[in-house]
């Protein structure tokens with residue numbers, strides 16, 4: 001059984017994510033997951049087996065802080081060296097419109113196995129636009145509350161008090177989103193090709209045209225040729 005969509009080199013491919021975006025995404029993913037599993041050691045009771053992986057409860061606390069700093073550095077790296085990509089990403093979110101709403105209505109049917117048309121989408125589809133807002137917001141809350149919890153003497157007591165429930169709630173939100181996102185960005189048959197865009201940088205041109213028609217036309221298709 002094949003889990004991932006086959007990577008085809010014998011067909012035309014187009015660039016989807018540059019190296020900076022890919023380094024930022026995967027660096028962030030690894031450090032986020034390390035924060036999550038070490039955080040769960042601190043959050044849940046009776047998970048000695050999980051604590052043992054990180055050298056006990058103290059070890060988990062230490063790895064949590066090291067991963068948190070590494071995660072912050074990956075995001076700073078992405079924002080500084082990928083400034084243009086970041087701006088283009090934000091601009092695309094403002095293009096949320098009727099096509100995205102139709103996509104979001106149809107998508108659950110696709111997940112249930114029905115054959116539904118893919119409505120013309122910009123660079124990020126309706127679901128990715130939602131993910132692009134909810135997940136980074138949760139991560140931002142995790143970072144802000146995390147540093148407040150780390151250095152409580154620097155902040156007023158009421159802020160430290162709300163930082164704990166904020167950190168826990170943001171963790172639950174972000175984890176829920178990442179579970180759905182991770183599946184859609186890898187094993188899901190319809191969108192699995194997107195994995196190669198984030199791993200190797202390119203996706204099949206026919207897949208790009210089918211899944212992100214507006215973006216494909218503007219970047220590689222007729223509209224892009226007219227602009228040249």
Ligand code: HEM
Nearest residue numbers: 032035036039040042043061068142143146147149150171
């Ligand atoms: C810059 C990012 C982050 C910083 C600075 C940070 C910092 C902290 C600190 C200082 C603690 C308390 C540790 C202790 O009691 O020894 C903590 C706990 C925790 N962190 Fe983070 N963290 C960050 C990101 C994350 C992420 C990404 C997740 C999960 C997705 C996460 C999940 C947790 C959980 C579940 C706890 C336990 C909270 C509790 O006991 O109620 N953290 N974090």
Ligand code: HEM
Nearest residue numbers: 028029032128131132135178181182185186194195197198
């Ligand atoms: C668990 C493994 C993960 C996989 C397999 C994965 C896969 C992917 C893929 C393939 C894309 C590109 C989608 C496209 O073509 O537009 C992407 C984008 C993105 N990823 Fe991940 N990712 C993972 C983890 C994470 C984590 C942990 C976060 C943040 C906490 C994250 C946040 C994002 C965001 C914000 C985007 C851009 C918006 C979107 O496409 O939904 N990813 N990811």
